[in-house]
Amino acid sequence: MRFRVVFFLIIALGCFSIANAERADLGLLEEQAFQAAVERAATSVVQIRTVGGLDRVGKTVIAQGPTTGLIISADGYIVSSAFNFAQQPTSILVQTPSGKQVPAKLVARDKNRMLVLLKVDSDVPLTVPETVPTGEIHVGQWAIALGRTFQADRVGVSVGIVSALNRMFGRVIQTDASVSVANYGGPLIDLHGRVLGVLVPMAPQQSAGGEQNELAGTEFYDSGIGFAVPLEHVLGVLQRWRQGEDLLPGKLGVGLKQGNAHLQSPRITSVWPGSPAATAGWQPGDVIVAVDGHAVGTQAQLRFQVKPLYAGDRVAVRIRRGEQEIESQITLAGELGAYRHAFLGLLPMRDASRGEEKGVTVRSVWPDSPAAKAGVRSGDVLKKIGETEVHSLGDAFEAMESFQPNSTAKFVVRREKRKISRTVKLGALPEEILLREFLPRAFHVEDSQPTDQHPAELVPLKLPEFSAEVWFLSAFDEKDRRAGLLLWLAEQGSEEAQQLADAWQTIRRRDGVTLLIAHPQSEAGFSADDLEYLETLLRTARQRMRIDPRRSAVAGRGKAGQLAFALALRRKNKIGGVISIDAPLPRALKLPANLPGNRLAVLVIESPGSSFAPLIHKNIEQLREAGYPTSWLQLPAAVHEDTELDGLARESIARWFDGLDKL
Amino acid sequence: MICEIYKLLRCNRRMLAHCVRFHIASCVLFTFLAANATWGANLQQTIREAQAKVVKIYGAGGLRGMEAYQTGILISPSGDVLTALSYVLDTDDLTVILDDGRKWQAELLGSDPARELAVLHLAVEEQSLNYFDLQEAVEVEVGQRVLALSNLYGIATGEEPVSVLQGVVTAEAPLDARRGSERSRYRDSVYILDVVANNPGAAGGALVDWQGRLVGVLGKELRSRMTGTWLNYALPAKDLAQVVDDIKAGKELQQVVGERVAAEESLSAESLGFQLVPDVLPRTPPYIDSVRPDSPADRAGLRTDDLIVFVDREPIASCKAFHRAFGFREFDELVSLSILRDGALLEFHLQAEEVQAVVDDEGEAGTGP
Incomplete structure (x- = not known):
């Protein structure tokens, strides 16, 4: 026993002295290890300079400084971050570790992991770094981020740890080392100087500018959240990548039920025509249960399996249809054809009448539509579309997502005591503006205060943090009624706001539209810098009032119209329509794909002699091609101010707006 | 010392191994620590x-x-x-x-x-x-x-x-x-x-x-x-x-x-024998407009329509930037120009002619032949 005590005592002493000593020189040893590791990897890190291209991408000014790349083959292949080439430079120059400046060719991009592959010709073999096998990377290990921005002859160093693996649905590892423009494209190395991955910015959620935006995720610079694409992966695709074809994210071509991705099962609501899913014969209602043998129970789990894959990759996908399970070999697609929403031909009542059973009451039937041809009448109650029971308007819109134009759909309406079932060939969303006679009132409930006040009583809306003036005119006095929202971007001052409000006074009550008038933050008028403020405004409006997102539109003229496009295309889930007056699409805007969940209708208004006319006509074609129903309205006379729109034009806008919730 | 511990403990071999390992480790570390006492x-x-x-x-x-x-x-x-x-x-x-x-x-x-x-x-x-x-x-x-x-x-x-x-x-x-x-x-x-x-x-x-x-x-x-x-x-x-x-x-x-301080008598494109395109845009790309025959630029191989991208590795995005960069260099300094020609990057090293030659030129221009 005594021996035992002594023994423990000595062990304890030993531990104590080790702990003490470790604390003392671990710091120094680590620091020496950092420097040795940096030295080993530095010869594979190159400085890149680009010449020409854009000064700005979107609203971001691109700094003109040098950026970083990583040598991955002795014969001159270099990988870098797509961010460094967002400005589409005309020439790329690489300074090799020997100090020589050589031109580089951009071989291809990886639009799934936001990398680029460069090639330089070198007369001497370049130093290829050692790669850490992805399986060996573990959370908590040291990770050092290297860049060659500040100086050409020395790498910049930031030290941290690996904070997570398999981030961004299994595509990148995460580090808390400082990652920014100063090292995007550079390597993240371990303590032995071996490369863990290539540093890139990446956005955690689907970002506003789209996932394939080179600038997405840059706002997280130096925040303790940095990402790196494992080098092992990069080397794995090099053979394919060096052929010169861009690597695109692989797509199945299905729309899934909206909601929380971590709870919702991957149930298919729509199948893109011509997509891999369509080729495999998948149908709305099918549920994806496994990808390459990995069971997927939620949409998030499905993403973990599919997001890392590229177009052209083959996967085995198992779906469940009723009792049956079907496995298909799928070749993922890069680009899907434009999605188009299907159209039945109904306008719904927007509130339920008292004592009514569940369903959607038909307000009016669109002339010459599939519903009209099937004999549907106003007052019928829509009960079922396809296999989906329709209890609410939301159900009806969701049910329509499983169909395409020209597909055949069965629907059931109740007329008095009878149930009527019809099968029709669906159409595409119409672009014509309905005549007033087809637009009866959309509400069962009468207004409490039917007379309008003159002048209209505009209420100011205060936005914290923003100085711009905002006014609104509520559609209803009752707070619980869901209204449409027309956000008008008005360049001029409050006087114009009043005139606008007076002009819209009657329409807003009749059609149930809340008018929101926003002025620019700067006297110079609207610019891309106002986007953030307008998004905040929309958010605030949604919190304050009950708003129907399908009947929310944003309108503007000229520069404000361009901004309206930018805002609407960015927030399609919250905005159902955009009205542009004499405004082409913003030049730098990449038209996002039309998606099943979010419907966006466009009304292009053109005044005679508009200098943008040719551009606007081209835009209409582009919008239609991308699947957005685009209506066109020619004004009889030129307008120089929003208030100059005559009653007729305003009435046309109102009728277009009133059709936003067509089914 | 180890023997003492052994005697003291009379423990089995495995335990001893533990002791020894710990003790050696701590000794080494102590020595190390002493050397870096201030660290x-x-x-x-x-x-x-x-x-x-x-x-x-x-x-x-x-x-x-x-x-x-x-x-x-x-x-x-x-x-x-x-x-x-x-x-x-x-x-x-x-x-x-x-x-x-x-x-x-x-x-x-x-x-x-x-x-x-x-x-x-x-x-x-x-x-x-x-x-x-x-x-x-x-x-x-x-x-x-x-x-x-x-x-x-x-x-x-x-x-x-x-x-x-x-x-x-x-x-x-x-x-x-x-x-x-x-x-x-x-x-x-x-x-x-x-x-x-x-x-x-x-x-x-x-x-x-x-x-x-x-x-x-x-x-x-x-x-x-x-x-x-x-x-x-x-x-x-x-x-x-x-x-x-x-x-x-x-x-x-x-x-x-x-x-950086401006040169007393600064280098100019003219003294090297070439001219840039007229500077008409906010950022006119520095293209070479003309090269004087038999000038240093000509002999080095510069040509009309060459785009200057670097002056001594400093990126040059505009005519203005080019003139600014030259303004820091003395008249007779050796300068290296990186040129983009048909997508290829070419390096040229140039030096102005003897000061004497230019004075002669000017003299001639002034008095006539």
């Missing part, structure tokens, strides 16, 4: 001692984005404080709170407009303050570990010690930064850090190594002109002893530090 023997102690030399400064400001506080370091036992020159000092009511909570009204002795540094004085009676001796400031290497001590975000108040952040030196590079669109006036080397050290209130704080030795003074918030991102940096402290002496002596200091 952060106690990081806690180091931090505590360094914090005692850092002060919290309260002055003008207080509006959003204009915090009314910053940080300073004691640089003499008698109450001299080095801090950042900013609007915070722009008041008669400047309060400095020491690490132990003692509070002083400070007097502004002077400032350096380029480095944006100022020296304050506290009327302390005894010469007993803890301070950083600027003469003993050290230099650090890229990758070396450092501590940034400051009152960023005004977290510490009264007798609370200032906040400590740890990181490494990312680079030592010339400061190429801006505040808004205005370029910073100090352009010499700074330490760029991988820790987000330069937040509101941090300016004037201390950068020290893990032995607590002063390395630099944290700068004000600036954006890098290279990356467009906020910079984390410190002015090297090793040169500051002289600067402080000059400030205290009331010397007039340079308005800009690290700026």
Whole structure:
């Protein structure tokens, strides 16, 4: 026993002295290890300079400084971050570790992991770094981020740890080392100087500018959240990548039920025509249960399996249809054809009448539509579309997502005591503006205060943090009624706001539209810098009032119209329509794909002699091609101010707006 | 010694192995430790001692984005404080709170407009303050570990010690930064850090190594002109002893530090024998418009429509940038031009002809043949 005590005592002493000593020189040893590791990897890190291209991408000014790349083959292949080439430079120059400046060719991009592959010709073999096998990377290990921005002859160093693996649905590892423009494209190395991955910015959620935006995720610079694409992966695709074809994210071509991705099962609501899913014969209602043998129970789990894959990759996908399970070999697609929403031909009542059973009451039937041809009448109650029971308007819109134009759909309406079932060939969303006679009132409930006040009583809306003036005119006095929202971007001052409000006074009550008038933050008028403020405004409006997102539109003229496009295309889930007056699409805007969940209708208004006319006509074609129903309205006379729109034009806008919730 | 333990314990072999391993390890480490006795023997102690030399400064400001506080370091036992020159000092009511909570009204002795540094004085009676001796400031290497001590975000108040952040030196590079669109006036080397050290209130704080030795003074918030991102940096402290002496002596200091000086008789495209296209755009690409036969440019192989992209590896994006770059070079300096021609990058080394030749030319032009 005594021996035992002594023994423990000595062990304890030993531990104590080790702990003490470790604390003392671990710091120094680590620091020496950092420097040795940096030295080993530095010869594979190159400085890149680009010449020409854009000064700005979107609203971001691109700094003109040098950026970083990583040598991955002795014969001159270099990988870098797509961010460094967002400005589409005309020439790329690489300074090799020997100090020589050589031109580089951009071989291809990886639009799934936001990398680029460069090639330089070198007369001497370049130093290829050692790669850490992805399986060996573990959370908590040291990770050092290297860049060659500040100086050409020395790498910049930031030290941290690996904070997570398999981030961004299994595509990148995460580090808390400082990652920014100063090292995007550079390597993240371990303590032995071996490369863990290539540093890139990446956005955690689907970002506003789209996932394939080179600038997405840059706002997280130096925040303790940095990402790196494992080098092992990069080397794995090099053979394919060096052929010169861009690597695109692989797509199945299905729309899934909206909601929380971590709870919702991957149930298919729509199948893109011509997509891999369509080729495999998948149908709305099918549920994806496994990808390459990995069971997927939620949409998030499905993403973990599919997001890392590229177009052209083959996967085995198992779906469940009723009792049956079907496995298909799928070749993922890069680009899907434009999605188009299907159209039945109904306008719904927007509130339920008292004592009514569940369903959607038909307000009016669109002339010459599939519903009209099937004999549907106003007052019928829509009960079922396809296999989906329709209890609410939301159900009806969701049910329509499983169909395409020209597909055949069965629907059931109740007329008095009878149930009527019809099968029709669906159409595409119409672009014509309905005549007033087809637009009866959309509400069962009468207004409490039917007379309008003159002048209209505009209420100011205060936005914290923003100085711009905002006014609104509520559609209803009752707070619980869901209204449409027309956000008008008005360049001029409050006087114009009043005139606008007076002009819209009657329409807003009749059609149930809340008018929101926003002025620019700067006297110079609207610019891309106002986007953030307008998004905040929309958010605030949604919190304050009950708003129907399908009947929310944003309108503007000229520069404000361009901004309206930018805002609407960015927030399609919250905005159902955009009205542009004499405004082409913003030049730098990449038209996002039309998606099943979010419907966006466009009304292009053109005044005679508009200098943008040719551009606007081209835009209409582009919008239609991308699947957005685009209506066109020619004004009889030129307008120089929003208030100059005559009653007729305003009435046309109102009728277009009133059709936003067509089914 | 090991035998003694063995005798003492009479334990089995496995236990012995444990003992031996531990003991050898600790012996080795002890030796190592002895050799590096000063190396952060106690990081806690180091931090505590360094914090005692850092002060919290309260002055003008207080509006959003204009915090009314910053940080300073004691640089003499008698109450001299080095801090950042900013609007915070722009008041008669400047309060400095020491690490132990003692509070002083400070007097502004002077400032350096380029480095944006100022020296304050506290009327302390005894010469007993803890301070950083600027003469003993050290230099650090890229990758070396450092501590940034400051009152960023005004977290510490009264007798609370200032906040400590740890990181490494990312680079030592010339400061190429801006505040808004205005370029910073100090352009010499700074330490760029991988820790987000330069937040509101941090300016004037201390950068020290893990032995607590002063390395630099944290700068004000600036954006890098290279990356467009906020910079984390410190002015090297090793040169500051002289600067402080000059400030205290009331010397007039340079308005800009690290700026390149224009050449006395500068190099020009003309003297090399080529002309650029007319500069008509805000950023006209510097294409060569014409090359004079038998000039240095001609002999080197420059051609019309060549695009100049670098002058001695400095990127040249416009005609203006080209003329500016040449303006810093003496007439007879050897210069290397990087040219883009049909997508290929070509390097040329040029030197103007003898001064004599040009004088002759001019003479001829003046008098006629």
